[in-house]
Amino acid sequence: xxxxNKKVTAERLVRDALEKAEFFRDYNIFTxxxxxxxxxxxxxxxxxxxxGEKVGRLAGVPYxxxxxxxxxxxxTTASAHILEGFTSPVTATVVEKLEAEGAIMIxxxxxxxxxxxxxxxxSYYGPTxxxxxxxxxxxxxxxxxxxxxxxxxVEFATGTDTGGSIRQPAxxxxxxxxxxxxxxxxxxxxxxxxxxxxxxxxxxxxxxxxDLLMSVASGQDPKDMTTLPDFYNDTKPSKPRGRIGVIKDFxxxxxxxxxxxxxKKKCEALEKKGYEIVELEMPALKYALAAYYIxxxxxxxxxxxxxxxxxxxxxxxxxxxxxxxxENTRNEGFMPENKRRIMIGNFVLxxxxxxxxxxxxxxxxxxxxxxxxxxxxKVDYILTPVSPSPAFKLGEKVNDPIxxxxxxxxxxxxxxxxxxxxxxxxxxxxxxxxxxxxxxxPRRSDKNLIKFAKELE
Amino acid sequence: xxxxREDILHLASLSNLSLSDEEVKSLGKxxxxxxxxxxxxxxxxxxxVEPTYQVFEMKNVWRDDEIVDQGVSREELLAxxxxxxxxxxxxxxxx
Numbered sequence: 001x002x003x004x005n006k007k008v009t010a011e012r013l014v015r016d017a018l019e020k021a022e023f024f025r026d027y028n029i030f031t032x033x034x035x036x037x038x039x040x041x042x043x044x045x046x047x048x049x050x051x052g053e054k055v056g057r058l059a060g061v062p063y064x065x066x067x068x069x070x071x072x073x074x075x076t077t078a079s080a081h082i083l084e085g086f087t088s089p090v091t092a093t094v095v096e097k098l099e100a101e102g103a104i105m106i107x108x109x110x111x112x113x114x115x116x117x118x119x120x121x122x123s124y125y126g127p128t129x130x131x132x133x134x135x136x137x138x139x140x141x142x143x144x145x146x147x148x149x150x151x152x153x154v155e156f157a158t159g160t161d162t163g164g165s166i167r168q169p170a171x172x173x174x175x176x177x178x179x180x181x182x183x184x185x186x187x188x189x190x191x192x193x194x195x196x197x198x199x200x201x202x203x204x205x206x207x208x209x210x211d212l213l214m215s216v217a218s219g220q221d222p223k224d225m226t227t228l229p230d231f232y233n234d235t236k237p238s239k240p241r242g243r244i245g246v247i248k249d250f251x252x253x254x255x256x257x258x259x260x261x262x263x264k265k266k267c268e269a270l271e272k273k274g275y276e277i278v279e280l281e282m283p284a285l286k287y288a289l290a291a292y293y294i295x296x297x298x299x300x301x302x303x304x305x306x307x308x309x310x311x312x313x314x315x316x317x318x319x320x321x322x323x324x325x326x327e328n329t330r331n332e333g334f335m336p337e338n339k340r341r342i343m344i345g346n347f348v349l350x351x352x353x354x355x356x357x358x359x360x361x362x363x364x365x366x367x368x369x370x371x372x373x374x375x376x377x378k379v380d381y382i383l384t385p386v387s388p389s390p391a392f393k394l395g396e397k398v399n400d401p402i403x404x405x406x407x408x409x410x411x412x413x414x415x416x417x418x419x420x421x422x423x424x425x426x427x428x429x430x431x432x433x434x435x436x437x438x439x440x441x442p443r444r445s446d447k448n449l450i451k452f453a454k455e456l457e
Numbered sequence: 458x459x460x461x462r463e464d465i466l467h468l469a470s471l472s473n474l475s476l477s478d479e480e481v482k483s484l485g486k487x488x489x490x491x492x493x494x495x496x497x498x499x500x501x502x503x504x505x506v507e508p509t510y511q512v513f514e515m516k517n518v519w520r521d522d523e524i525v526d527q528g529v530s531r532e533e534l535l536a537x538x539x540x541x542x543x544x545x546x547x548x549x550x551x552x
Contacts, residue, residue: 086537087537089528089529089533089537090527090529182513183513183514196511196512222520225518226513226518228513228514228515287497287498287500290494290495290496293491293494294498301472309539310538310546310548311534311546312537313537314539315539315540319549320549320550321550321551324549325548325549326473327474327475328475330474330475331474331475331476331477336483339472339476339484340484340487340488340491342472342474343468343469343472343474343488344488344491344492344495347468347488347492348495350471357498359508360499361498362510363503363507364498365508365509366503366507366509369512401487401491402490402491402494405491405494416512417512418513
C-alpha cells in the first residue's frame with residue numbers, strides 16, 4: 001500500500017480519500033467522515049517526515065473503521081439507534097496499534113446494526129450499496145468496509161467476523177477479507193456480539209497488505225484475556241504438503257453454478273501446479289448453521305443486555321419508572337433483527353429448553369471442531385465457496401430471516417471451530433458480479449494461509 | 458413446537474422489550490420459523506459427546522493483582538448518561 005513520504009504527503013493521501021468518500025456518497029458507505037481529525041493527523045506525520053524523523057509502517061495510510069470499533073473520533077453507533085449519540089472515551093486496542101504505525105482513520109463504516117445480518121440492510125442508517133451493482137447488497141455485516149476498499153476510497157478497512165461478516169462482503173465486492181484464528185487480534189474496545197466467535201480482521205486489495213496489517217494487529221492484550229501470545233509474527237514459513245481439501249457436501253445444486261465452476265477451475269489450476277485435491281466428508285458441517293443460530297443468539301442476548309438506556313447513549317423519554325425505561329429504550333433502540341436474536345437467545349437459554357437447544361448445539365460444536373481437526377490431518381488447506389450465491393438484490397431477503405441466515409451456511413463453521421478463513425477474489429460472474437472463494441486453514445496457520453492465497457492468483 | 462402469543466410475551470419480558478401488538482405477531486411468525494430451523498439439530502447423534510463452549514486454547518489467564526487505570530475519568534463517564542446529578546446517574550423511580 002502507498003505510505004506517505006516527502007513527495008506524496010500524508011495530507012495528500014488523506015484528502016484524496018476524503019474526496020473519493022464524498023464522490024461515492026450514494027453508496028451510503030460511511031456513518032461518519034473524519035475530516036478535521038484526519039487532516040490534522042496527516043499534518044503531524046508530514047511534519048515528522050519533513051524533519052527526517054522515523055515514521056511507522058502505515059504512515060499516512062487512510063483507512064476506514066467499521067462503526068463497531070470504539071474510539072473518541074466520531075460517534076461509535078454500531079449502526080444502531082440505541083447507540084446514537086455515543087462518543088467513546090476509550091479506544092480499541094487494534095485502533096491504537098494501527099494508529100501507532102501511522103494509519104489515519106478517514107471514516108466510520110456502515111454495518112448491520114450490532115453486526116446482526118448478512119447484507120448491511122439491517123442498519124439504522126439504511127443499506128450500503130454493492131460496489132459493482134447499485135441494485136444489489138454490499139453483503140454484511142461489514143458491508144461499508146468492504147465497499148470502501150472495493151471502490152478504492154481507502155487502502156484497507158477493519159471488520160468483525162462472527163459468522164462470515166468479513167468474508168461474505170469481501171466476496172460480494174471482490175476484495176480480500178480475513179477472519180483470523182480466534183484470539184489472534186484483541187477484541188478490546190469492539191462492540192461485542194458473540195464473545196466465543198467474534199474475530200477482528202481486515203479488508204485489503206492484496207495479500208501483502210493483509211500480511212502487513214496482521215503483523216501490526218496481532219498479539220496478546222492484557223485488556224482482552226482471550227488473546228493468544230503473538231504467534232503470527234513468530235510463524236515459520238511452512239512448505240505445504242501439497243494437499244488441498246474440498247468439502248463434498250458443499251458441492252450441490254443450492255450453490256450458484258458460476259461459483260461451483262469457479263471453484264472447479266481453481267482446483268484444476270492447483271492440480272496443474274502439482275497439488276492433490278482431496279474430497280472431504282464432513283457430515284457435521286450440515287448442522288453448523290443450526291448450532292450457530294443457537295449459540296450466537298444466546299451470547300447476543302447476554303451481551304446486548306447491557307444496553308438499557310441508563311449509563312450511555314439513547315434513553316427513551318416515555319418512561320415513568322425504571323422497568324419501563326429499560327423496555328421502552330430497548331424497543332425503540334433495537335432493529336427487528338436485534339430483537340429476533342435477543343429473543344431466540346433467551347428462548348434457547350430458558351429453563352425447559354436449555355438442554356434441547358443450547359447444550360445440544362454446544363455438543364454439535366464439539367463434532368464440528370473435531371471434523372476440522374481430522375480434515376487438517378489429511379490436507380494443508382480447504383477451499384470452499386464463501387456463500388451460496390453472489391451479491392443478491394436489495395430487499396430480496398430482508399424480510400425472510402431464514403433465507404438471510406442461509407447466506408452464512410458455508411462460513412459459520414469456521415467461527416464455531418476457531419479456525420482462520422480468507423476470502424479470496426477469483427473472478428466475476430457473466431453479469432459482472434465478483435466471486436470469492438474461502439481458503440480455510442488450521443488454527444494458527446494465518447500467516448501461511450495468506451501466503452498460500454498467492455497460489456490462487 | 459408451536460409458539461403461542463403468551464410465549465412471545467414471556468420472551469419479550471425476559472428480553473426487556475415492550476413490543477407493539479404488530480411486533481408480537483411478526484416476531485411470533487419469525488421465531489416459529491427460526492425454531493423450526495434450529496430444531497433440525499435433533500437429527501444429530503450427540504450421545505457421549507462433551508459440549509464445547511469456547512475455542513480459546515488457554516486456561517486460567519490471570520492478570521497481576523494491581524489497580525489498573527482505564528484512562529477515563531468519572532466526569533467523562535457521567536457525561537455519557539442522559540441524566541446525572543451530584544456525581545450520580547439519575548433514573549426514574551425504581552419502586
